[in-house]
Amino acid sequence: MQVRPGDADPARPAAERADPARPAGLTVLAVDDEAPALDEVAYLLRGDPRVGTILTAGNAAQALALLTGSPGQGPEPDAVLLDIAMPGWDGVDLARVLSGLPRPPAVAFLSAHDNRAVEAYEIGAVDYLLKPVRAARLAEAVTRFCAARDAAMELDRRRAGHPAEPARAAAPAAPSGRSGPADVMIAVDLAGSTRFVPRSSVCWAEAQGDYARLHVAGGGSHLIRTPLAVLQEEWAPAGFVRxxxxxxxxxxxxxxxxxVDGGYRVVVSGQPTPADLPVSRRHLRTLKQQLLAGRRPGR
Known part of the structure; x- marks a missing residue:
């Protein structure tokens, strides 16, 4: 088990180092039983200026000892990169244990195969990376780690009775305002690999038979094998309305x-061209009630 300081001190801009309001760089724990793979991930993490401290462990037992050690023995990991295929406890086993910690770190998986991506999603992973890991792809995972850490810090502030802190440009909050640990990650297939999309980035979903097409913020869409009726039931508490x-x-x-012409339509923001969608009479009353009760009273 090793602690490797990142290149934050010499490489980060002086303004970032001097601002006491900004949190320190991420502390990331990488876990892999193959030393060359572990060294490569640590090397790539050191090249990301958002990472401050890199911890490494060669198996689940070492990682768990580090994560549950006595306070003050070292930096507490904000995030964990877990190899799935390891002797003894594999990465999924360890992730299940970590989810029960008082302050669980964000978890992303590393694997040479995508056959356990759905299982990873079900236990709350924020990302699933295929080996060999590219620097650009790992940077996406670090972005998710930053968002998860910022959301956890914001939750702590609110519980302590402090006002919300404005979002930082380095890790902006999700556009809908529902981000962080409570945000569900949706597994989608993309070019032969499995990616995870935050539910908070979904602007609207469209029924396509037994499937649903998710139209996400910034543009683009993803097809998932879930009927719209199922999404309606599961996503209603998160602010989605039919x-x-x-x-x-x-x-x-x-x-x-x-x-419009005796009917109603809604304009939905989030994509380069706002969506103009029909509203059926069956759903109109419920929609109006939710809009009046929501953050746009009077619309």
Whole structure:
């Protein structure tokens, strides 16, 4: 088990080092039983200026000892990169144990295969990376780690009665405002690999038979094998509302409800071209009630 300081001190801009309001760089624990692979991941992490301290462990037992050690023995990991295939406890076994910690770190998996991606998603992983890991791909995982850490810090502030801190440019909050540990990650297939999309980035979902197409913030969409009716039931507590038999919309993304030719339509923001979706009479009353009760009273 090793502690490797990142290159934060010499490489980070002086303004970032001098700002006491900014948290220190991420502390990331990498776990892999293959030393060359572990060294490569540590090397790539050292090249990311958002990472301050890198911890390494060669198996689950070493990692658990580090994560549950006595306070003050070393930096507490913000995130863990876990190899799945390890002797003894594998990465999924360890992740299940970590989820029960008082302050669980964000977890991303490393694997040479994608056959356990769904299992990883089900236990709350923020990402699933295929080996060999590329620097650009690892940087995406670090972005998710930053977002998870910032959300956890914000939750701590609110519990302590402190006002919310403005979002930092380095790790912006999800557009809908629902981010962090409570945010569900959706497993989607992309170019032969499995990626994870935060539910908070979904602007609206469209029914396509037994599938649903998720239209996400910034543009683009993903097809998942889940009927819209199932998403409606599961996502209602997160602020998604059915507006039509073919559409489920994030309530916080609705910027306009208007009457058109005897019917109603909603304008949904988040993509380069706002979506203009129909509203059925069956769902109109519920939609109006939720809009009036939400953060846009009077719309």
């Amino acid at each position: 507006v039509h038999r073919g559409y489920l919309v994030a309530l916080g993304r609705i910027v306009e409800l208007r009457s």
